[in-house]
Amino acid sequence: MGGPRKLPEHEALGLVERYGLRVPRHTYVEARGLEGLVERVRGEGLRPPLALKVSDPGVLHKSDVGGVELGVDLGELGERAQVLLERVAQRLGRTPEGLLVQEMAPGGGVEFIVGGLRDGVFGPTVLVGAGGVLVELYGDVSLRVAPFTREEARVMVSEIKASRLLYGYRGMPQRDVEALLDAVMGVQRLLMEEPHVTEVDVNPVIVYEKGALAVDARVILGKGPEKG
Numbered sequence: 166m167g168g169p170r171k172l173p174e175h176e177a178l179g180l181v182e183r184y185g186l187r188v189p190r191h192t193y194v195e196a197r198g199l200e201g202l203v204e205r206v207r208g209e210g211l212r213p214p215l216a217l218k219v220s221d222p223g224v225l226h227k228s229d230v231g232g233v234e235l236g237v238d239l240g241e242l243g244e245r246a247q248v249l250l251e252r253v254a255q256r257l258g259r260t261p262e263g264l265l266v267q268e269m270a271p272g273g274g275v276e277f278i279v280g281g282l283r284d285g286v287f288g289p290t291v292l293v294g295a296g297g298v299l300v301e302l303y304g305d306v307s308l309r310v311a312p313f314t315r316e317e318a319r320v321m322v323s324e325i326k327a328s329r330l331l332y333g334y335r336g337m338p339q340r341d342v343e344a345l346l347d348a349v350m351g352v353q354r355l356l357m358e359e360p361h362v363t364e365v366d367v368n369p370v371i372v373y374e375k376g377a378l379a380v381d382a383r384v385i386l387g388k389g390p391e392k393g
């Protein structure tokens with residue numbers, strides 16, 4: 166009782182969407198309910214290509230357990246969903262709970278992470294950095310204790326090396342810095358207004374020339390073990 170709990174991926178995406186982050190269209194299916202998957206996906210108006218992701222309370226990093234399939238067409242949906250779930254089941258030692266089916270985000274964006282946690286001493290603290298599956302490898306992040314202004318968020322973004330990718334590095338197009346700032350301010354507001362959320366990680370937020378899309382969100386509720 167009272168331990169930390171991870172929100173299912175579709176609920177985490179729904180929560181960050183309520184704080185103004187744009188997310189691709191998605192649906193959740195139970196692992197036991199895969200029959201009729203194509204009809205379901207069609208019925209909900211999801212347009213291929215699709216991303217498939219394992220959704221299970223025991224899986225924190227989906228790629229680490231082979232739980233992400235990208236660029237899936239309707240014709241191969243059933244089979245690739247099955248293969249993904251079997252692969253994850255092998256690693257997990259049991260069938261995972263379900264699957265998030267999501268529209269693929271367009272190419273041409275740059276991946277950032279926008280996250281936050283409720284620090285035992287400082288309270289709500291927000292992070293922005295170079296994102297994607299290699300985020301730990303880069304360690305290219307900037308942190309602020311809430312509350313802070315949008316202008317402070319702008320300084321924060323400028324402090325990370327990857328921000329050069331937003332400002333037209335080596336002839337690359339300029340990206341929508343304001344859309345990334347919207348995500349930073351949204352995550353800050355989420356932490357301040359949702360006291361039961363102890364940790365949130367939106368990774369990646371894909372930033373385009375116009376707009377940004379949050380394709381993955383991890384939200385932890387409840388008090389975690391004391392870190393020491």
Ligand SMILES: Nc1ncnc2c1ncn2[C@@H]1O[C@H](COP(=O)(O)OP(=O)(O)OP(=O)(O)O)[C@@H](O)[C@H]1O
Pocket residue numbers: 189216218225226227228229233235267268269270271276296297298299368369380381
């Ligand atoms: N809908 C999508 N459209 C395009 N690319 C996607 C989509 N979903 C995921 N990706 C790509 O796949 C990568 C891994 O996906 P995702 O972040 O959902 O899984 P993860 O392994 O849980 O990530 P984390 O490293 O945050 O634990 C993303 O960084 C992104 O490059």
Ligand SMILES: [Mg+2]
Pocket residue numbers: 297368369381
């Ligand atoms: Mg991720």
